[in-house]
Amino acid sequence: MVLASMVLLGLSGTVAATLYIQVRARLVLAQAGSAYVAKTLCSGVLMAEMDDAQLWAAELSRARGLVNARFIPDRGEVVTDALWGLVSARATRQSNLGCSLYHQDMPPVSLPEQPRPVSSDQPSPSMPWRLDPASPDAPPGAPDVQELQEVLDEAFREPDPQNPRRTRAVVVVHNGWVVAERYAPGVSPATPLIGWSVTKALTHALVGIAVKEELLQLDKPVQVPEWTLPEDPRRAITLDQLLRMSSGLAFTEVYGDFETDVVKMLLHSEDAAAYAAGKPLEAEPGRLWHYSSGDSNLISRGLRLALSDDAAYWRFPYEHLFQPLGMHSAVVETDPSGTFVGSSLAYATARDWARFGLLYLHDGVWGDRRLLPHGWVKQAITPTPGSEGNYGAHWWLNQGGRFPDLPRDTFYARGFSGQLMMIVPSRNVVIVRLGQTPGKGFNPNTFARRVLKAL
Known part of the structure; x- marks a missing residue:
């Protein structure tokens, strides 16, 4: 009888330990995922003006269905939650700069706006175009245009869905x-x-x-x-x-x-x-x-x-x-x-x-x-x-x-x-x-x- 009780206690301990490990792993994933999603959406959408759907399809694909997110435009914030609201995170836009994560015990230090000159680059100049002000007045010798085109085609091609390039x-x-x-x-x-x-x-x-x-x-x-x-x-x-x-x-x-x-x-x-x-x-x-x-x-x-x-x-x-x-x-x-x-x-x-x-x-x-x-x-x-x-x-x-x-x-x-x-x-x-x-x-x-x- 004592031996049986010891075996049961051992099994119970094993089950409890396994359950603890699983719950803890889920919690760690939720905490990291919530913070990562909040920060990525804040920087990617509110600062870089990318489409949030593009971010969810790529860097946030593993968090889809696990982490919820909402934008608060008037405050320049993204708020996320996971595990039925037990875990949450927030990222906030820093004036005309990037974003910072927000911790409950320490809201981010607010950054002052910085002068940000607008780039004078042309949206789609014809190739080649001069980037370096100290470069020669004439462009370099003509490259192998077909080879270069094929290199770029390959860089943006997606031949293997299991190993996406996402250039x-x-x-x-x-x-x-x-x-x-x-x-x-x-x-x-x-x-x-x-x-x-x-x-x-x-x-x-x-x-x-x-x-x-x-x-x-x-x-x-x-x-x-x-x-x-x-x-x-x-x-x-x-x-x-x-x-x-x-x-x-x-x-x-x-x-x-x-x-x-x-x-x-x-x-x-x-x-x-x-x-x-x-x-x-x-x-x-x-x-x-x-x-x-x-x-x-x-x-x-x-x-x-x-x-x-x-x-x-x-x-x-x-x-x-x-x-x-x-x-x-x-x-x-x-x-x-x-x-x-x-x-x-x-x-x-x-x-x-x-x-x-x-x-x-x-x-x-x-x-x-x-x-x-x-x-x-x-x-x-x-x-x-x-x-x-x-x-x-x-x-x-x-x-x-x-x-x-x-x-x-x-x-x-x-x-x-x-x-x-x-x-x-x-x-x-x-x-x-x-x-x-x-x-x-x-x-x-x-x-x-x-x-x-x-x-």
């Missing part, structure tokens, strides 16, 4: 001239599209400007208020180590699991940098390369603290980078605390991402104006020890041959769901591809190889 925009620049450009239905040359981790390249540029203005120093730590104890070894982490993802901080950069650090930081944290600052060391700073969006957000808040003036901080990317470069569509969104999410949340048109790529192709010079300090692009493309030639400083490198069919001097920024901004100095080419590719439907090596062949 939204492609811009190819050769010798400063746009020689190929195409957009998906519902997307135009004026549509700002998210870069996800391509944002890290923007953060690298902003840091370079701050270094030029002596606000930050590469070989010194950035301010991290959470690391105040003298014996805290994290206080030794330098700005250069954060840029190179060799901080040594333990951080899980996995997107398929809703309980990893990157998901918690982007969707559930009121202060992304504070979340990253709470992570322990897994290695001595400078000894281990480990890709981490947490490092990027520590840098972003470090710039904010170095400026010690929030109004100046919120103006900084617009005054020092976007306006001089002509990236008039560009927006970097903030977390609820008001810090730019420098790891992930920048939007710009494909043309403006191409402008940014040209800045790095030309060693930080745009037209006749140097925006980045001398040597800053070299710092970006100098390999980080331990990365096997695949990573520099907030930029990916091809020195390790990750893309075997492309020149080894190629460097690039890439983001979640297939975002790509590629610079090929030996060919004087910048390639931008933006989309919403959930799996392996898009092959950047094959795509870029065929583009270069056509040129």
Whole structure:
């Protein structure tokens, strides 16, 4: 009898444990899904003016039927709920900028409106057309038009429903001239599209400007208020180590699991940098390369603290980078605390991402104006020890041959769901591809190889 009771108790415990795991997984999914849907719809519809049906069909397809959403236009908000209203989330528009998630314990810091010049780009100019003000007066030699046309056709084709490509925009620049450009239905040359981790390249540029203005120093730590104890070894982490993802901080950069650090930081944290600052060391700073969006957000808040003036901080990317470069569509969104999410949340048109790529192709010079300090692009493309030639400083490198069919001097920024901004100095080419590719439907090596062949 005692043995039977023990068996029953064991079975009951197993059932209870299984039920707990299932309920908890459902709750975690609902929390992450509600926040992601609210933020995506706010930025995509209220800021980028995309059709919400297009977003539901692509990046929000997994949440359809699980998460409900409604727009509150007069307040510039999107409110979502799941699990019969037990879980909810809200995102709000930030004046004429992007959107921020809203946490019940901490409404987002309200950002002031920024001057946003209107782009003078023509909607559909004939090819080729001049993008770089310092480019030759004459366009480059005629590309293989048929091959280039076939490359674009293939980029937008959907041959496998199980592995959708969902390419939204492609811009190819050769010798400063746009020689190929195409957009998906519902997307135009004026549509700002998210870069996800391509944002890290923007953060690298902003840091370079701050270094030029002596606000930050590469070989010194950035301010991290959470690391105040003298014996805290994290206080030794330098700005250069954060840029190179060799901080040594333990951080899980996995997107398929809703309980990893990157998901918690982007969707559930009121202060992304504070979340990253709470992570322990897994290695001595400078000894281990480990890709981490947490490092990027520590840098972003470090710039904010170095400026010690929030109004100046919120103006900084617009005054020092976007306006001089002509990236008039560009927006970097903030977390609820008001810090730019420098790891992930920048939007710009494909043309403006191409402008940014040209800045790095030309060693930080745009037209006749140097925006980045001398040597800053070299710092970006100098390999980080331990990365096997695949990573520099907030930029990916091809020195390790990750893309075997492309020149080894190629460097690039890439983001979640297939975002790509590629610079090929030996060919004087910048390639931008933006989309919403959930799996392996898009092959950047094959795509870029065929583009270069056509040129």
